[in-house]
Amino acid sequence: MGNFINTSILIPLIPLATSLFVFVLLASFNRTINRLTKPVTALIALSLLSPAFISSFYYFQKIEEEFLLSKFLKYFEETNLVLHLNLVNEKIIIFFSLIMTLVIGFSFYKLPRRKGYVSLMIGLGLISSSIMLSILLLDFSALT
Numbered sequence: 001m002g003n004f005i006n007t008s009i010l011i012p013l014i015p016l017a018t019s020l021f022v023f024v025l026l027a028s029f030n031r032t033i034n035r036l037t038k039p040v041t042a043l044i045a046l047s048l049l050s051p052a053f054i055s056s057f058y059y060f061q062k063i064e065e066e067f068l069l070s071k072f073l074k075y076f077e078e079t080n081l082v083l084h085l086n087l088v089n090e091k092i093i094i095f096f097s098l099i100m101t102l103v104i105g106f107s108f109y110k111l112p113r114r115k116g117y118v119s120l121m122i123g124l125g126l127i128s129s130s131i132m133l134s135i136l137l138l139d140f141s142a143l144t
Contacts, residue, residue, distance in 0.1 A: 008083060008085050011051040012051070012129045012136065014051060015126075015129040016129035018044060018125055019129065022118065026118055026119070034114075037118065040121050044121045044124065044125045045101050048101050048104065048125070049097060051132060052098055055091075055093040058090050059091065066082050066083065066084055066085065067085060082139075085136070096135070097128070097132075
C-alpha cells in the first residue's frame with residue numbers, strides 16, 4: 001500500500017501546482033492570460049476535480065493509513081507531521097472538491113470576466129489546496 005500513500009500527497013499538491021503555474025503565467029503574460037478566462041477556469045476546475053477522483057478511489061478501495069511527511073520530505077525531519085488518510089477525510093475532500101468546482105462553475109457563468117477574474121481563480125485554487133492539506137493533517141476519524 002506504499003504507492004497509494006505516496007500518491008496521497010498529490011491531493012493538495014495538484015491544485016497548488018496548477019494555481020502557481022497560472023500565477024506565473026499571469027505575472028509573465030498579464031494581458032494575454034486575462035483574455036484566456038475559459039482555459040484558466042477549465043484548468044483550475046480540473047485541478048480541483050483530480051483530488052476528488054483520487055480520494056474517491058481511496059474511499060472505494062477502503063484505504064486507511066497514516067503517512068509521515070518526514071519520510072517523504074527532508075524538510076520535515078524535525079517535525080512530526082502526519083497525513084491522515086481515512087474514510088472520513090476522503091469523504092470530506094470529495095465533497096469539498098465538488099463544491100469548489102461548483103463555485104468555480106458558478107463564478108464562470110455569473111461573474112464578469114474582467115481583469116481580476118484570473119486572480120480570483122488563482123486564489124480559489126490556493127485556498128482549496130490549503131484547505132485540503134489541513135483536512136489531511138487533521139484526524140477526523142478520532143472525533144467520530
